[in-house]
Amino acid sequence: xxxxxxxxxxxxxxxxxxxxxxxxxxxxxxxxxxxxxxxxxxxxxxxxxxxxxxxxxxxxxxxxxxxxxxxxxxxxxxxxxxxxxxxxxxxxxxxxxxxxxxxxxxxxxxxxxxxxxxxxxxxxxxxxxxxxxxxxxxxxxxxxxxxxxxxxxxxxxxxxxxxxxxxxxxxxxxxxxxxxxxxxxxxxxxxxxxxxxxxxxxxxxxxxxxxxxxxxxxxxxxxxxxxxxxxxxxxxxxxxxxxxxxxxxxxxxxxxxxxxxxxxxxxxxxxxxxxxxxxxxxxxxxxxxxxxxxxxxxxxxxxxxxxxxxxxxxxxxxxxxxxxxxxxxxxxxxxxxxxxxxxxxxxxxxxxxxxxxxxxxxxxxxxxxxxxxxxxxxxxxxxxxxxxxxxxxxxxxxxxxxxxxxxxxxxxxxxxxxxxxxxxxxxxxxxxxxxxxxxxxxxxxxxxxxxxxxxxxxxxxxxxxxxxxxxxxxxxxxxxxxxxxxxxxxxxxxxxxxxxxxxxxxxxxxxxxxxxxxxxxxxxxxxxxxxxxxxxxxxxxxxxxxxxxxxxxxxxxxx
Amino acid sequence: xxxxxxxxxxxxxxxxxxxxxxxxxxxxxxxxxxxxxxxxxxxxxxxxxxxxxxxxxxxxxxxxxxxxxxxxxxxxxxxxxxxxxxxxxxxxxxxxxxxxxxxxxxxxxxxxxxxxxxxxxxxxxxxxxxxxxxxxxxxxxxxxxxxxxxxxxxxxxxxxxxxxxxxxxxxxxxxxxxxxxxxxxxxxxxxxxxxxxxxxxxxxxxxxxxxxxxxxxxxxxxxxxxxxxxxxxxxxxxxxxxxxxxxxxxxxxxxxxxxxxxxxxxxxxxxxxxxxxxxxxxxxxxxxxxxxxxxxxxxxxxxxxxxxxxxxxxxxxxxxxxxxxxxxxxxxx
Numbered sequence: 001x002x003x004x005x006x007x008x009x010x011x012x013x014x015x016x017x018x019x020x021x022x023x024x025x026x027x028x029x030x031x032x033x034x035x036x037x038x039x040x041x042x043x044x045x046x047x048x049x050x051x052x053x054x055x056x057x058x059x060x061x062x063x064x065x066x067x068x069x070x071x072x073x074x075x076x077x078x079x080x081x082x083x084x085x086x087x088x089x090x091x092x093x094x095x096x097x098x099x100x101x102x103x104x105x106x107x108x109x110x111x112x113x114x115x116x117x118x119x120x121x122x123x124x125x126x127x128x129x130x131x132x133x134x135x136x137x138x139x140x141x142x143x144x145x146x147x148x149x150x151x152x153x154x155x156x157x158x159x160x161x162x163x164x165x166x167x168x169x170x171x172x173x174x175x176x177x178x179x180x181x182x183x184x185x186x187x188x189x190x191x192x193x194x195x196x197x198x199x200x201x202x203x204x205x206x207x208x209x210x211x212x213x214x215x216x217x218x219x220x221x222x223x224x225x226x227x228x229x230x231x232x233x234x235x236x237x238x239x240x241x242x243x244x245x246x247x248x249x250x251x252x253x254x255x256x257x258x259x260x261x262x263x264x265x266x267x268x269x270x271x272x273x274x275x276x277x278x279x280x281x282x283x284x285x286x287x288x289x290x291x292x293x294x295x296x297x298x299x300x301x302x303x304x305x306x307x308x309x310x311x312x313x314x315x316x317x318x319x320x321x322x323x324x325x326x327x328x329x330x331x332x333x334x335x336x337x338x339x340x341x342x343x344x345x346x347x348x349x350x351x352x353x354x355x356x357x358x359x360x361x362x363x364x365x366x367x368x369x370x371x372x373x374x375x376x377x378x379x380x381x382x383x384x385x386x387x388x389x390x391x392x393x394x395x396x397x398x399x400x401x402x403x404x405x406x407x408x409x410x411x412x413x414x415x416x417x418x419x420x421x422x423x424x425x426x427x428x429x430x431x432x433x434x435x436x437x438x439x440x441x442x443x444x445x446x447x448x449x450x451x452x453x454x455x456x457x458x459x460x461x462x463x464x465x466x467x468x469x470x471x472x473x474x475x476x477x478x479x480x481x482x483x484x485x486x487x488x489x490x491x492x493x494x495x496x497x498x499x500x501x502x503x504x505x506x507x508x509x510x511x512x513x514x515x516x517x518x519x520x521x522x523x524x525x526x527x528x529x530x531x532x533x534x535x536x537x538x539x540x541x542x543x544x545x546x547x548x549x550x551x552x553x554x555x556x557x558x559x
Numbered sequence: 560x561x562x563x564x565x566x567x568x569x570x571x572x573x574x575x576x577x578x579x580x581x582x583x584x585x586x587x588x589x590x591x592x593x594x595x596x597x598x599x600x601x602x603x604x605x606x607x608x609x610x611x612x613x614x615x616x617x618x619x620x621x622x623x624x625x626x627x628x629x630x631x632x633x634x635x636x637x638x639x640x641x642x643x644x645x646x647x648x649x650x651x652x653x654x655x656x657x658x659x660x661x662x663x664x665x666x667x668x669x670x671x672x673x674x675x676x677x678x679x680x681x682x683x684x685x686x687x688x689x690x691x692x693x694x695x696x697x698x699x700x701x702x703x704x705x706x707x708x709x710x711x712x713x714x715x716x717x718x719x720x721x722x723x724x725x726x727x728x729x730x731x732x733x734x735x736x737x738x739x740x741x742x743x744x745x746x747x748x749x750x751x752x753x754x755x756x757x758x759x760x761x762x763x764x765x766x767x768x769x770x771x772x773x774x775x776x777x778x779x780x781x782x783x784x785x786x787x788x789x790x791x792x793x794x795x796x797x798x799x800x801x802x803x804x805x806x807x808x809x810x811x812x813x814x815x816x817x818x819x820x821x822x823x824x825x826x827x828x829x830x831x832x833x834x835x836x837x838x839x840x841x842x843x844x845x846x847x848x849x850x851x852x853x854x855x856x857x858x859x860x861x862x863x864x865x866x867x868x869x870x871x872x873x874x875x876x877x878x879x880x881x882x883x884x885x886x887x888x889x890x891x892x
Binding site: 036037039040041042044045089092093095096097098100102103104105106107108109125126128131132135139140142143174203204205237239240314317318321322324430431473474475477479480481482483486 | 589591600602604607609610611612613614616617619634658662665678690691692693694695697699700708709739743745
């Protein structure tokens with residue numbers, strides 16, 4: 001087959017591109033398949049920065065502890081140690097690649113404060129750090145002409161035989177062709193799945209495709225019930241207002257003009273971890289101290305025009321364009337919104353999954369280094385540290401692995417399945433199913449979870465999955481058929497929504513971003529363990545895996 | 560609320576004849592055009608085909624033409640367009656082949672991007688230190704000006720008249736990207752980059768500034784092109800016709816007090832080059848744009864005083880090399 005590679009990377013954001021470069025360095029023939037042009041990846045939306053304890057007054061150990069505390073002790077501590085130890089070299093390497101970071105007066109990389117961190121260790125490029133990093137990686141990718149990039153190809157399904165990956169089946173948007181991609185190793189680096197929710201900071205394309213195809217192919221998903229709600233999403237549009245706004249000195253206020261975070265987190269205040277700040281904001285609103293439009297105010301006015309317009313220029317533009325608000329002179333109305341899924345394709349510290357040859361990195365994966373709540377500016381770090389490891393590991397694996405046996409029958413099977421959907425003359429509305437899925441997740445699987453809501457949500461998603469089997473794609477064109485893509489993405493999101501809810505129903509404790517109103521406390525005796533979900537004919541089957549503790553036994557968490 | 564009359568370009572795939580399809584929606588004036596188009600997709604016709612993703616002007620997917628102007632539809636609101644034009648006509652981005660509806664083939668755009676060697680070029684004998692950060696002062700970071708903001712959306716390219724006219728022209732985005740490397744202290748191909756740019760279409764920019772207007776991130780590509788012209792003239796000297804024309808324009812007036820078109824053409828194109836321009840020359844004379852006998856300007860001293868003052872001005876001092884450039888060896892070709 002034409003598209004045969006040693007290593008095939010799915011997704012061309014930061015994790016995917018970093019993995020591709022490293023797999024090539026390991027001597028592999030590398031292909032990258034991405035449903036978007038690499039520069040359109042969701043990585044560009046990351047604003048605030050990337051953590052690395054580069055300053056002599058800081059240390060890797062402190063970064064490790066902050067991350068573990070932030071994770072509410074669910075992160076695997078040996079994984080966190082890798083993340084934080086590699087942080088410095090990884091960020092410096094990105095600088096060497098050409099990333100244009102902000103600098104301090106002495107010419108070194110400037111740092112800013114971020115949530116849940118004892119030291120200011122967030123390296124940044126204004127408030128478009130994701131874009132700055134992706135520009136540099138894409139520069140390296142284009143320098144390296146040996147990597148074949150399949151732009152605007154969707155990954156439909158993985159092909160796995162006897163617990164060993166054989167490649168995948170792809171769909172080309174431009175032509176509507178369905179073709180096989182034989183590969184010895186596949187890296188899932190498809191980023192977020194936030195569009196399962198309606199109120200999300202994520203891009204429209206964030207539908208968790210890689211996670212879903214890995215799950216359907218028999219990979220474990222880990223800790224999917226842990227969904228992060230970012231405290232400061234712009235009211236109505238849910239566009240992210242970076243945590244760097246508070247890192248630079250911005251504060252949250254209720255309708256009484258109080259800096260209410262002083263009550264909830266006396267030490268860290270507005271820079272407590274995200275789960276804590278989001279819950280505090282929602283509590284203020286519930287107790288009647290929100291503004292009439294339902295929001296909490298994020299104030300930057302006291303920081304001065306110059307600082308706001310240079311260090312936070314993206315969010316200033318966003319607030320002006322999308323809300324008609326000038327953060328230099330007015331407060332920004334914000335609310336928590338879905339932002340990140342701590343869970344993902346379950347991997348070990350070397351990014352390997354339970355399927356031979358299948359690797360995963362970035363938001364699509366779960367090592368786990370974020371546990372029950374990710375610290376701000378640790379996700380960009382995750383993408384480049386574990387993206388690099390995935391590239392090296394898959395490259396080594398491909399050297400000793402046998403050739404893929406992916407064949408035309410595999411392609412035909414998926415082609416037939418797609419055409420069953422595509423050729424249907426009438427059926428259920430894709431838009432309606434998607435809207436109902438999103439409102440179900442918004443209303444019932446949010447930051448505060450009630451058992452009845454979760455059970456109701458599961459029943460609803462099960463019903464929607466049934467209706468989806470009969471959904472109708474009106475557009476029959478083979479050229480750039482976005483209607484068909486809508487349907488494929490929706491199918492992926494419904495699978496993941498179900499895993500999130502089933503995990504949340506089972507976990508009868510409150511930890512990090514997962515809060516059960518009927519079990520308000522963390523329960524280390526019963527629940528200091530990872531949820532693993534395996535796809536079966538009757539839905540997700542759950543099992544559990546212990547958390548690796550090295551130096552930091554769980555203790556009470558306060559900010 | 561405002562009545563939003565959309566006229567959306569449809570077709571160009573193997574199926575339909577190209578045409579404009581009309582949709583009318585009632586929406587708040589502050590609604591982004593992307594939201595209006597998505598409403599068409601969800602409520603009226605799911606087969607409307609377009610690219611979009613982040614909805615916050617950072618992924619660069621949704622460059623289109625809005626009432627003829629190159630824009631990102633996610634960050635352009637319906638209200639002002641309706642107020643000015645009474646309707647919103649949406650076309651796919653320009654200067655590239657249409658695949659279907661609002662989706663185009665961006666290959667010509669990325670091909671030009673690749674032509675500027677869009678990655679750091681290091682001198683192998685004096686490479687940047689690896690495993691440590693190359694020190695760069697905040698002032699050196701400022702040299703990048705607005706170029707790090709570029710999201711490669713192609714809005715500038717889509718609206719550029721020179722791109723449409725000349726396949727050799729690199730276009731505003733690629734040139735702004737080139738500028739980003741020219742001023743980077745970590746890049747060691749200063750001279751070679753400028754030489755290549757000067758030969759490959761830098762001077763085909765018409766300075767119409769449509770790219771400045773189109774750019775949703777205020778990268779101001781035309782300003783960066785002007786910067787590159789200055790740097791190239793200073794580093795290499797007026798070498799080919801475009802840069803020579805520019806340099807001679809200045810000295811030509813300084814010499815005689817008035818533009819001498821005949822002399823300028825000879826200086827820009829060379830003695831033999833002007834024969835190709837004879838027809839144009841006669842046409843200019845006919846329209847009073849050029850003179851066979853050049854008028855004499857008497858008060859040349861006042862004029863030259865203006866030149867002296869101009870040369871003191873800050874923005875003209877940009878002609879100096881960026882800090883740290885040209886010190887190390889050059890990366891090999």
